[in-house]
Amino acid sequence: MTEFNPTRFDYLIVGAGFAGSVLAERLASELGARVLIVDKRPHIGGNAYDRYDDAGILIHPYGPHIFHTNSKDVFDYLSNFTEWRPYQHRVLASVDGQELPIPINLDTVNKLYGLNLTSFQVEEFFESVAEKVEQVRTSEDVVVSKVGRDLYNKFFRGYTRKQWGLDPSELDASVTARVPTRTNRDDRYFADTYQAMPLHGYTRMFEQMLSHPNIKVMLNTDYREIVDIIPFDHMIYTGPVDAFFDFKYGKLPYRSLEFVHETHAREHFQPVGTVNYPNDYGYTRISEFKYITGQEHKHTSVVYEYPRAEGDPYYPVPRPENAELYKQYEAEAKAREDVTFVGRLATYRYYNMDQVVAQALTTFNKLRARHEARVSQTVTALEV
Structure with a gap:
């Protein structure tokens, strides 16, 4: 790292979701790095952000986020920042007038x-x-x-x-x-070893993750507004890779979602956490948060999900021509030694939350090796 400068950051991280937050925490805690993490949204946590609505019910504004993983390393890492509530998600599909597993x-x-x-x-x-x-x-x-x-x-x-x-x-x-077919009566949506929800919610977990004194957080900020003003040594970018390169090869296709939230004056709205609607209505599914969070409340809040062609990028569209387009951006990204690209949007892949955490932890190990090599070079130069 460069000589300590109180106005200079070692890393500028673009995006305060899972990828950016995990890397910020690791770099600050393990390497003592000074990190500035910026996000254009008014909150941390990315799409996993949760909050209490006007009725006092904990909701996920960007649709249900159910944590599940087979990775002990990922689960153990996140356990440093949250306690857990065991939860096994169940989904029914509304088909031919029945709700079926x-x-x-x-x-x-x-x-x-x-x-x-x-x-x-x-x-x-x-x-x-x-x-x-x-x-x-x-x-x-x-x-x-x-x-x-x-x-x-x-x-x-x-x-x-x-x-x-x-x-x-x-x-x-x-x-x-991604969706299995079962010959037994197992009606859990996931079969992973670890299935649990952060006991006090995702936002609280992210707050713990970013609480290190070496981490500064800047919200409501497009990184382009500050990239030439605030000095830093290395950028970690978790946003859309095509936007980073000003769409020079064209726009990578994404599907978006519109979320419609409702609160109902009753104990429960439906029999399980999520009900899919494959054949009827404009929405794909309705999710009820109290099942997912375990919260007790006399009212209940639900969210309807309407797929959209435009809006925030949620799902990369997996088609061969899109993969070919991404390869052009990937080649550009790999050529940049001053920027590390990590996360769903930066690598144009549909990752579950645990996969993003695993990718971020792997990326940290690469950055640590880079850091140690630079320190070694500095020591050698001083000895000479």
């Missing part, structure tokens, strides 16, 4: 078709309806090759068309490959 499991099939199959029999059922696909390329291929055309049409096609504005046959296989 999703991912598709034994109960889904039996209730939908009025059958009484066992786990062994439902496996045979899937095999009997599955369509042979020579090479799985698209999201449609993934589903019809596992559970056949009827279940695909009832549970996946409409939801995917709403969510992405494209037919599953036009989307990469990764979109629907």
Whole structure:
């Protein structure tokens, strides 16, 4: 690092979501670095930010964020900043007038078709309806090759068309490959080893993460407003990679969401945390926060999610032509020794929260190695 200068930061971090906050904490705590973290929003936490609404109910303004991971390292790291409330998310899909478990499991099939199959029999059922696909390329291929055309049409096609504005046959296989199919009665949405919610919410966890005295936070700020004014040694950028390079190769496609929040004067609005609507209405799902947070309250707050073509970038659109476009920006990013690109938007990938944390921790190890090499060079130069 350069000679200490009280007006100079070692790192300027753009974005106070998971990627930026984890790196700020690690750099400050482990290396003693002076970090300035800026965000154009009026709050920390990125899309995982939560707050109390006018009714006093803890909500997620940017839609439900359910924490789950198989990584002990990620879970142990975040446990430094929060206690946890065990929570296993359950989702129902509104199909043919019934609310049925999703991912598709034994109960889904039996209730939908009025059958009484066992786990062994439902496996045979899937095999009997599955369509042979020579090479799985698209999201449609993934589903019809596992559970056949009827279940695909009832549970996946409409939801995917709403969510992405494209037919599953036009989307990469990764979109629907994320959702498993089960032959037992396991109705949990996730099967990860660690499934829990921050006991006092995500925002409190981020506040703890960024509480180190070496970390300064600047909100309501576009980094371009201050990048030439505040001196720093290295930038960590977690925003959209195409915007960083002024869209020189064109705009990377994203899907956005519009969130409509409601509070109802009743104990509960629906039977589980989330209900999907693959075939009806303009929204894809309704989530009820009290299930997710465990809060007790006489009223309840829910959020409707409406997919949109324009708005804040939430989901990179996984198509081959978009991957090719990103490669041009990726090459530019790799050539920049003065900037480190990390996170969903900066690497144009759909990551779960734990994957972003893991990526940030890996990035920190690379930055630490860079730091130690620079310190070693400085010591050698002084000895000479």
